[in-house]
Amino acid sequence: MELIIENLTKTYSNGVKALNNVNIKIGAGMFGLLGPNGAGKSTLMRTIATLQEGDSGSIVFDGVNIMEDKMTLRNSLGYLPQSFGVYPKMSAEDLLMHFAELKGISNKQERKEIVEAVLEQTNLTEARKKNVAGYSGGMKQRFGIAQLLLNNPRLIIVDEPTAGLDPAERSRFLNVLREIGTNHIVIFSTHIVEDVKELCTDMAIMNGGAILTHQTPREAVEQIKGKMWTKRIDRSALNEHKDSFEILSSKFNDDNSMNINVYSETQPDELFIQKEADLEDVYFVTLKNVN
Numbered sequence: 001m002e003l004i005i006e007n008l009t010k011t012y013s014n015g016v017k018a019l020n021n022v023n024i025k026i027g028a029g030m031f032g033l034l035g036p037n038g039a040g041k042s043t044l045m046r047t048i049a050t051l052q053e054g055d056s057g058s059i060v061f062d063g064v065n066i067m068e069d070k071m072t073l074r075n076s077l078g079y080l081p082q083s084f085g086v087y088p089k090m091s092a093e094d095l096l097m098h099f100a101e102l103k104g105i106s107n108k109q110e111r112k113e114i115v116e117a118v119l120e121q122t123n124l125t126e127a128r129k130k131n132v133a134g135y136s137g138g139m140k141q142r143f144g145i146a147q148l149l150l151n152n153p154r155l156i157i158v159d160e161p162t163a164g165l166d167p168a169e170r171s172r173f174l175n176v177l178r179e180i181g182t183n184h185i186v187i188f189s190t191h192i193v194e195d196v197k198e199l200c201t202d203m204a205i206m207n208g209g210a211i212l213t214h215q216t217p218r219e220a221v222e223q224i225k226g227k228m229w230t231k232r233i234d235r236s237a238l239n240e241h242k243d244s245f246e247i248l249s250s251k252f253n254d255d256n257s258m259n260i261n262v263y264s265e266t267q268p269d270e271l272f273i274q275k276e277a278d279l280e281d282v283y284f285v286t287l288k289n290v291n
């Protein structure tokens with residue numbers, strides 16, 4: 001199972017180059033697509049999901065060029081968009097039975113079994129009789145996953161699913177995705193670095209329509225190990241430090257001080273101490289290198 005994207009380009013009619021020669025190979029497992037707002041993540045995901053077309057390049061899923069043969073991909077695709085419509089006042093179970101019928105599962109017993117299974121997979125069995133319209137944000141997102149699992153997709157695309165979820169709901173949602181990720185390709189876009197850290201076996205960072213880096217989270221952190229420095233400064237000294245150092249990120253402390261973080265091969269000055277590199281540092285280093 002493999003998705004291969006080559007030389008994919010898309011320029012919108014207003015001149016925005018949303019995809020700039022994207023090349024990437026994605027295998028089974030949880031793949032995190034990380035990037036700031038406007039990086040091109042949604043454009044890339046919508047193009048893979050065949051909801052819009054690239055200007056040039058190719059996307060091949062399991063040997064089939066999906067730009068030429070959209071139907072084959074659609075039969076094995078589950079797509080959860082960034083936001084989806086309003087649900088009627090129906091229980092999750094009834095609504096899923098209805099969607100299953102629309103998806104062509106005509107045998108009622110078979111439909112029941114599949115619906116039961118997807119409710120279980122998304123931890124919604126207890127809430128199956130409740131109206132989906134009254135579900136919390138996190139439950140709606142899990143329902144979205146239940147719905148896309150009905151036709152047993154091999155490629156699952158979820159566009160910023162954790163945005164707006166509270167920590168408990170986010171964690172439940174990530175657990176559901178984690179289970180699914182073991183035997184599917186799951187492409188998951190987010191601007192939350194923690195999501196990728198907790199969940200993904202593979203990841204890419206995107207900005208300005210281009211893939212800036214494609215590595216496992218562990219490899220990415222390994223690469224900047226020993227090169228991250230932090231210095232505790234008085235908050236009022238921030239501007240003078242900005243003039244002297246390229247500050248990647250900063251954190252306020254409880255007192256009047258703050259920590260500034262810098263990427264450097266060598267100690268930037270004698271008051272900087274080495275900091276344990278993490279994925280957030282990778283994200284900022286990667287974005288900074290192209291700016």
Ligand SMILES: Nc1ncnc2c1ncn2[C@@H]1O[C@H](COP(=O)(O)OP(=O)(O)OP(=O)(O)O)[C@@H](O)[C@H]1O
Nearest residue numbers: 012014016018035036037038039040041042043044
């Ligand atoms: N239909 C469109 N017409 C014109 N420009 C568009 C269109 N859709 C997106 N863009 C622009 O293309 C660029 C990439 O947008 P895209 O939505 O793919 O990014 P994103 O990484 O998903 O961002 P976000 O996290 O904000 O959803 C942005 O500059 C955006 O303004």
